[in-house]
Amino acid sequence: MRDAAQRGQVGTPGALAERDAQVFRAGLHLNRLNSEYEDFLFGRIDLLRGKDGKKGPDGAYTAVEPAEGAVRPDNTADIAETLHIGRIGVLDENYAPLVIDWRAPAAAPFYRSTPVDPGRVVRRRVIRSKGRRVLGVEDDLMRPELKASLNGRELPVIGDGALMAALGQARTHTMRDIVASIQAEQDQVIRAPAASVTYVEGGPGTGKTAVALHRAAYLLYQDRRRYAGGILIVSPTPLLVAYTEGVLPSLGEEGQVAIRALGSLVDGAEATLYDSPSVARVKGSYRMLKVLRKAARGALELNDSPARLRVVAFGRRLELQAGELERIRRTALGGTAPVNLLRPRARRLLLDALWERSGAANRHTDPELAAELRSSFDEDVTSEDEFIAFLDAWWPELTPAAVLDAMADERRLVRWSRRILDQGEARRVARSLRRDGWSVHDIALLDELQAILGTPPRPRKKREIDPLDQLTGLEELMPVREETQRERAERLAQERVEYAHVIVDEAQDLTPMQWRMVGRRGRHATWTIVGDPAQSSWSDPDEAAHARDEALGSRPRRRFELTVNYRNPAEIADLASKVLALAMPGSRAPRAVRSTGVKPRFAVVDGDLGATVRAEAARLLERVDGTVGVVVAMQRRAEARRWLGGLGDRVVALGSLEAKGLEYDATVVVSPAEIADESPAGLRVLYVALTRATQQLTVVSDGRDEPDAAGVPDLLRD
Numbered sequence: 001m002r003d004a005a006q007r008g009q010v011g012t013p014g015a016l017a018e019r020d021a022q023v024f025r026a027g028l029h030l031n032r033l034n035s036e037y038e039d040f041l042f043g044r045i046d047l048l049r050g051k052d053g054k055k056g057p058d059g060a061y062t063a064v065e066p067a068e069g070a071v072r073p074d075n076t077a078d079i080a081e082t083l084h085i086g087r088i089g090v091l092d093e094n095y096a097p098l099v100i101d102w103r104a105p106a107a108a109p110f111y112r113s114t115p116v117d118p119g120r121v122v123r124r125r126v127i128r129s130k131g132r133r134v135l136g137v138e139d140d141l142m143r144p145e146l147k148a149s150l151n152g153r154e155l156p157v158i159g160d161g162a163l164m165a166a167l168g169q170a171r172t173h174t175m176r177d178i179v180a181s182i183q184a185e186q187d188q189v190i191r192a193p194a195a196s197v198t199y200v201e202g203g204p205g206t207g208k209t210a211v212a213l214h215r216a217a218y219l220l221y222q223d224r225r226r227y228a229g230g231i232l233i234v235s236p237t238p239l240l241v242a243y244t245e246g247v248l249p250s251l252g253e254e255g256q257v258a259i260r261a262l263g264s265l266v267d268g269a270e271a272t273l274y275d276s277p278s279v280a281r282v283k284g285s286y287r288m289l290k291v292l293r294k295a296a297r298g299a300l301e302l303n304d305s306p307a308r309l310r311v312v313a314f315g316r317r318l319e320l321q322a323g324e325l326e327r328i329r330r331t332a333l334g335g336t337a338p339v340n341l342l343r344p345r346a347r348r349l350l351l352d353a354l355w356e357r358s359g360a361a362n363r364h365t366d367p368e369l370a371a372e373l374r375s376s377f378d379e380d381v382t383s384e385d386e387f388i389a390f391l392d393a394w395w396p397e398l399t400p401a402a403v404l405d406a407m408a409d410e411r412r413l414v415r416w417s418r419r420i421l422d423q424g425e426a427r428r429v430a431r432s433l434r435r436d437g438w439s440v441h442d443i444a445l446l447d448e449l450q451a452i453l454g455t456p457p458r459p460r461k462k463r464e465i466d467p468l469d470q471l472t473g474l475e476e477l478m479p480v481r482e483e484t485q486r487e488r489a490e491r492l493a494q495e496r497v498e499y500a501h502v503i504v505d506e507a508q509d510l511t512p513m514q515w516r517m518v519g520r521r522g523r524h525a526t527w528t529i530v531g532d533p534a535q536s537s538w539s540d541p542d543e544a545a546h547a548r549d550e551a552l553g554s555r556p557r558r559r560f561e562l563t564v565n566y567r568n569p570a571e572i573a574d575l576a577s578k579v580l581a582l583a584m585p586g587s588r589a590p591r592a593v594r595s596t597g598v599k600p601r602f603a604v605v606d607g608d609l610g611a612t613v614r615a616e617a618a619r620l621l622e623r624v625d626g627t628v629g630v631v632v633a634m635q636r637r638a639e640a641r642r643w644l645g646g647l648g649d650r651v652v653a654l655g656s657l658e659a660k661g662l663e664y665d666a667t668v669v670v671s672p673a674e675i676a677d678e679s680p681a682g683l684r685v686l687y688v689a690l691t692r693a694t695q696q697l698t699v700v701s702d703g704r705d706e707p708d709a710a711g712v713p714d715l716l717r718d
């Protein structure tokens with residue numbers, strides 16, 4: 001490569017450019033190979049001879065099914081092909097595949113093959129390594145009945161299977177990729193075509209988040225030109241963003257995908273607060289759309305909007321009174337155009353009214369002369385300082401933040417929301433807007449207001465001319481170049497708001513207003529939506545589904561269901577299913593793949609709630625190697641953090657809504673009844689809380705949980 005880069009002459013200028021491009025590409029590839037990937041090579045499949053001898057672009061045979069006679073009548077067979085699967089593809093000096101990229105078609109049998117439908121795969125091997133050291137090997141036999149040999153020797157089998165090994169590992173505060181053990185039903189979602197909408201439902205722990213992240217990596221592999229920098233993953237909380245952020249870099253896709261929490265989707269505004277369930281219910285609902293439209297128009301009258309306009313034109317004093325101004329404002333606001341873009345229209349209407357008032361309209365019958373007179377009248381008025389100052393005060397350029405601030409006034413909001421919200425609702429919303437900072441639900445309102453208000457075009461700034469440029473004559477060229485660069489910057493900024501593919505995680509939680517916000521970012525996008533209605537914390541799932549359908553438009557949908565719970569052992573999944581039956585009668589819980597033999601523990605508060613929770617958390621810290629999560633009702637978050645002080649950073653306290661999507665080796669769920677009573681969706685939120693543990697669960701109850709003699713709270717009894 002160095003030799004190629006240093007060669008000064010390679011024939012034509014075209015060849016030189018091509019050489020540069022190739023050296024650049026090779027450099028990128030080398031960089032990726034040199035970066036330390038944990039588990040760079042993680043898989044191997046040993047395959048039977050295929051039906052035909054065709055090879056794909058990655059150099060592997062393409063046949064999915066074995067050739068006739070590949071398995072002999074006495075159930076013996078020879079391994080005809082061995083493929084190694086890794087994070088990125090590597091070819092040998094003859095362009096034969098040394099390592100196949102996990103996303104390449106030839107790698108699909110590694111994920112798709114199952115004992116029920118093995119295809120050509122005999123043995124699937126997962127290799128765990130660190131740097132150059134192999135730490136362990138786990139084999140799965142796809143055809144356990146077969147005696148297969150490789151180069152005349154029997155194929156050895158090691159370990160209990162990769163999936164079980166991966167699931168049993170202790171958890172840290174960041175998610176790991178699952179590239180070595182993706183299961184067949186998950187692989188179907190990851191490799192589904194990008195077009196239109198891919199819709200995935202599955203219960204807790206079925207790998208929806210993991211699948212969504214791997215799908216982003218797969219789409220980048222399929223069409224890098226289209227998707228690099230153009231994929232948005234929307235996550236419900238900053239905690240889940242932080243938890244999942246490392247997965248794509250571990251797959252070699254650093255910085256290509258934007259993962260944003262719902263509270264950080266609007267540039268320049270970051271949610272730091274939560275609303276009470278009753279306020280969240282109002283702010284998230286469609287009803288807010290009407291309220292915001294009214295508020296955006298009403299906010300024009302704030303800031304001591306002037307009550308009359310006085311100007312001097314053609315030597316005469318002209319005046320418009322409050323009533324007239326009000327009529328003009330109403331006419332200007334007619335229709336649904338963005339409020340900030342209506343200012344020129346309002347200005348014209350003001351000038352019309354002043355012109356009328358001046359009586360000059362009847363001075364000329366000749367239309368040309370009349371038009372000339374009118375234009376000099378307009379010029380006269382609009383150059384007057386009074387007129388300019390009046391317009392700025394009477395039709396100010398509004399920002400979304402200013403309108404939300406205006407809504408913080410209770411009397412005003414009651415007026416703007418008449419017949420839409422009841423007075424109690426309006427008061428509570430106004431009060432919540434007086435706090436210092438934005439809530440998650442405010443962010444969607446800010447985004448909606450931006451659409452309602454619009455951004456007026458900015459006048460172009462003149463570039464200062466450098467005297468040196470004038471001397472060299474460069475000034476002739478510079479403005480042109482600068483202009484196109486600026487336009488390009490604006491276009492890029494615009495494109496960044498709209499994405500080519502939008503992935504929505506925990507989609508069941510988006511409120512109607514949040515769907516509108518996310519929809520604006522993917523108007524021309526293809527979509528992947530993953531969620532579980534049984535975990536929805538939104539009180540009106542039908543309203544949210546309607547908003548989702550509106551955001552997606554008429555795009556056709558491809559539906560998938562994930563049915564296996566990889567997170568919870570059966571003992572925990574069984575307990576959680578009791579709450580599922582109450583929260584969503586008739587819905588099916590996913591099947592847990594493993595069992596630990598450790599039953600959930602029930603502790604009853606004896607006196608001090610905090611002391612009991614702390615003791616239970618400390619007990620679990622001794623029993624698991626990884627993390628412990630303590631889930632409490634939202635209002636107890638601060639208190640719970642104090643309870644756990646000094647126990648170290650393996651343990652965290654979480655509000656029920658913050659637990660979404662996260663997992664811990666062990667969890668303490670504090671007062672199921674309190675969590676269930678918190679909001680109309682409380683039972684579904686409790687279902688989320690109970691399904692976070694990978695090893696052990698302790699439920700702490702107090703009086704309101706009505707525990708029985710064994711400490712089992714009422715909500716968790718049969």
Ligand SMILES: Nc1ncnc2c1ncn2[C@@H]1O[C@H](COP(=O)(O)OP(=O)(O)OP(=O)(O)O)[C@@H](O)[C@H]1O
Pocket residue numbers: 163166167176177178181182183186202203204205206207208209210211532535566567660661662663691
């Ligand atoms: N094929 C797999 N191999 C190894 N681990 C897996 C596999 N699929 C899922 N997991 C693990 O199972 C756990 C649950 O996955 P994930 O968080 O993606 O589930 P989810 O469906 O999003 O859950 P929830 O709805 O509760 O948020 C994670 O630890 C994930 O790494």
